[in-house]
Amino acid sequence: MTRMSLPTPTLHTARLRLRPFDDADADDLFALHSSAYVLRYWDAPPWSERARSTRFIAACRQMAEEGTGARLAVDRVSDGAFIGWCSLNRWNPDYRGAALGYCYGDAAWGHGYATEAARAVLRWAFDTLDLNRVQAETDTRNAASARVLEKLGFVREGTLREDCVVNGEVSDSWVYGLIRREWWPSSEPVPAR
Numbered sequence: 762m763t764r765m766s767l768p769t770p771t772l773h774t775a776r777l778r779l780r781p782f783d784d785a786d787a788d789d790l791f792a793l794h795s796s797a798y799v800l801r802y803w804d805a806p807p808w809s810e811r812a813r814s815t816r817f818i819a820a821c822r823q824m825a826e827e828g829t830g831a832r833l834a835v836d837r838v839s840d841g842a843f844i845g846w847c848s849l850n851r852w853n854p855d856y857r858g859a860a861l862g863y864c865y866g867d868a869a870w871g872h873g874y875a876t877e878a879a880r881a882v883l884r885w886a887f888d889t890l891d892l893n894r895v896q897a898e899t900d901t902r903n904a905a906s907a908r909v910l911e912k913l914g915f916v917r918e919g920t921l922r923e924d925c926v927v928n929g930e931v932s933d934s935w936v937y938g939l940i941r942r943e944w945w946p947s948s949e950p951v952p953a954r
Contacts (some may be wrong), residue, residue, distance in 0.1 A: 767852060769821070769831040770889075772881040779833040779847060779878055782821045786834055787814035789843040793866050800898035802932075803864075804925045824850065830859065835878045837869075844869035847878040849886055849895070857893040859886060861939075863909075875909045882940070883913065884946050893941045900925070901933045915939045 769781040791814040793799060800807045808814075821832045830850030837844050840940055843867030852859040861882065886892045897915060899906040907917075915937035923931045931941075 766826050767828045767831055767890075769825045769833060770885055771839075772833065773887060774877045774881050775916075776838055777844075777881070778836045778838055778876055779881055780836065781825070782818045782832065782834045782914055784815075784818060786818065786843060787811065790814040790817060790845040793843075793845060793864060796867070799864070799867055801905070803905040804900075804927060804934075806928055828852065828854075829906075832862075833878075833882065835874065839875070844874055845878075847856070847875075847882050849882055849890075851896075852890070854890075857891060858922060859890070859892055861886075861895050870905065875906075876912050879909065879913055880946065883944065887941050887944055887946070895939045897937045897939075898934045901935050901936070907935060907937075910937045913939065914943055914945055917944070 770779075771781070772779040788907050789810060791811045794808040794813065794817070801809040824830045824832060829847060830852045832846055832848035832850070834843060835845050835847055836842060836854045845863065847861075847863040849859045849861060861879060863875055863879060869875075883895060886895055897910050898921070899910065901920065911917075916939070917935050918938045919936045920934060925932045
């Protein structure tokens with residue numbers, strides 16, 4: 762597999778700035794990932810130690826250096842507040858594919874930020890990285906995340922049965938895929954196929 766570094770971009774939308782993580786994000790990151798409510802559908806338990814933030818930020822840098830993906834901090838332009846992150850990982854330049862992921866604090870839910878940020882990342886993925894396919898997974902109980910993916914044009918392709926066990930609770934995940942030829946980069950609704 763061909764590997765090269767993947768510099769983390771800074772992307773701008775009408776309301777958001779997506780940027781590389783830096784050490785100053787550690788407190789905000791810990792607040793986000795230590796919330797049991799925010800992570801109730803996550804595939805890992807909430808963080809209990811602040812050192813996890815430092816390791817997460819180091820992993821973001823390593824991901825960029827190794828060319829396996831990019832994880833971007835998402836700030837609201839109006840007040841500069843950190844509201845979460847969006848990532849493109851498992852980048853495979855040979856297959857022209859990658860996986861989309863995201864996590865936002867509950868105060869940011871319901872405002873369309875996840876869709877707006879992901880649309881910017883997808884535009885970068887398809888236009889700059891020349892990807893053909895982006896995949897995403899979400900817990901089947903996470904209706905809000907499923908709606909975000911569907912608004913972006915992702916198609917539910919299947920169910921991974923009992924693929925996660927967090928805190929002793931078994932859950933299923935839906936797998937979604939978005940193919941380049943089905944991608945509509947504007948904020949307009951996806952035309953009926």
